[in-house]
Every structure is written in C-alpha cells, then in structure tokens.
Amino acid sequence: MEDYLAGTTENQKILDRFIESMSNLDADRLSAVTDEGLVFTIMGSGAAAGVKSKGDMLGAYGAMKRVFPAGVQARVQETLGSGNRIVCRVECRAQTFDGVPYINNLCLFLTIEGGKITQAVEYADIQAVADVVGPAMERLGG
Template identity: 30%
Template sequence: MSQPPEQSTTEINKHVVKEFIQAMGRSDGKTASACLAEDAFTLAKGFGQFAGVREYDTIVGTIDAFNTLLPTGLRPEFVSFTAEGDRVVVEFEGNAETCDGKPYHNQYCMVFTLAGGKIKQVNEYFCTKTADEVLWPLVEAMSSQIP
C-alpha cells in the first residue's frame, strides 16, 4: 500500500480508504488487507442476509471472492469523501454484472474509523433489499469458499 508523502493524518486516512474501496472494486484482497488493521471488522447496518458483523478474514475472503461473484468488478463511482481526524465517510455507487449475468447496482455510504493509518471499523449502509435479491443467492452458493 502506498502512502502519499507528508500529508496530514486526515489526508492519509482518506487515501487509505480510497485505496481499500478501489481494491474491493477489483477484487484485490492483498491490497485491501494492507489497508486493514488485524482486528478490523465491518458492521453492515440494517436488516436482511447481509446485515451483521464480519471480521478481518471474512472481509478479505469476501473481497477475493468478488472476482467470481462480480467478474466485471464492482466499479465504484465516488460521490463524496468527508473526513475528520480518524473518521472518513464515503458515498459511492457500485455497478457490476454478476456471474449469472444479472446487473447489480447499489448505493453505499461507509463510515470508516482508522488508527495508525489502518482501517479498524467500517459501518456499511446500502440497499440490503437489492443485495439480498441479486447477490445473496450467489453468495450462499459459494459460502464454503469464504472464511
């Protein structure tokens, strides 16, 4: 993971988050894992199959599985970045085609908390109905491949 030279902690944190989301979009678990603290976790808010907590191994395993699940990549289109201290909030849209040829379009807002230049926590907000309808059957079928 590359870090821009001589920037504020807030700017470095924004860079780390952007690099993480871009790695997620291209199913690059190695780069994504370099952005995460070893005790990192995500908390998908809301209801449905995707709601809940996922820890480091599952985060990285899921990102690696995206190349099977979403062969076109998630292709994140950033809408906004807001950062203050150790928190970065990102709005983006994800657009992909699933492995069974269905379009997947969703909007995301993620609240990242970082420490020492690494992501510690991610609160995820997205349309769980869309994710459940389009992605969950595919995720369930490949669940043995995700830690």
C-alpha cells in the first residue's frame, strides 16, 4: 500500500487539489481534477443524495459558494490508498452567509484514472446538509 500521507504520490497530489477545490468551492479546480465522465454518488436520502454528473457537481459548487461565501475548511483526517483508489475521512467546517455554523464529517471513496478522479462516493451527514444548507438556500431565495 502506498503512503498517501507523505504527499509524494501523484494520487496524493490529485487528492490535495480536490480537497482544495472543496475548501474554496472552486469549480475550476474541481473541473481540473475530475474526468468529464465523473460519477459522483452521494449516499443517503434526501435532496442532496443521489448520483451526480460532473456538471451537477460544478453547479452545486456555485450554489454552495452562495451559502458559504468564505468557503469551507475541509481538512483530511486520514487517508488509505491502494493502486488507483483512495479512501479519506474529511472534516468540513464553515459558516453560512448569515453566520450559521456548519460541521460535517464525511468519508470519500475516490477512483483515479489517467490523472483524474473518475468516480467518487461520499458518505456524509445528510441531516447536517438538510438542517443548515437547505434553510440557508431558502433564506437566499432559492
């Protein structure tokens, strides 16, 4: 198993850029590290859950940027990797545009092929999304 915490492997660099895109809610960075055929699955139930395309994720970053204009502090807690797959546990902290705190711990399963993320499966606290992000979107008017 490769050491993904050392920051020396190509997959670690891709993971680092992906986490940066999450932190900054930067659609351009997300686009740069993901394959055109990206399949992003958010596990659970509710509006946020389901299978998303790259276009869906880029659009979601735009909406989240309105909710969290200062971005999200996404910090990797641990990673495991083998071959072209990485599993990482990430803690996300933010404040909405009107000061409501948001904390979500998630686990990402990423597949990397040809230097790009081709698949992502996210396990997160969907209730935290429903409790904070949904109402914030309503306060923004949609």
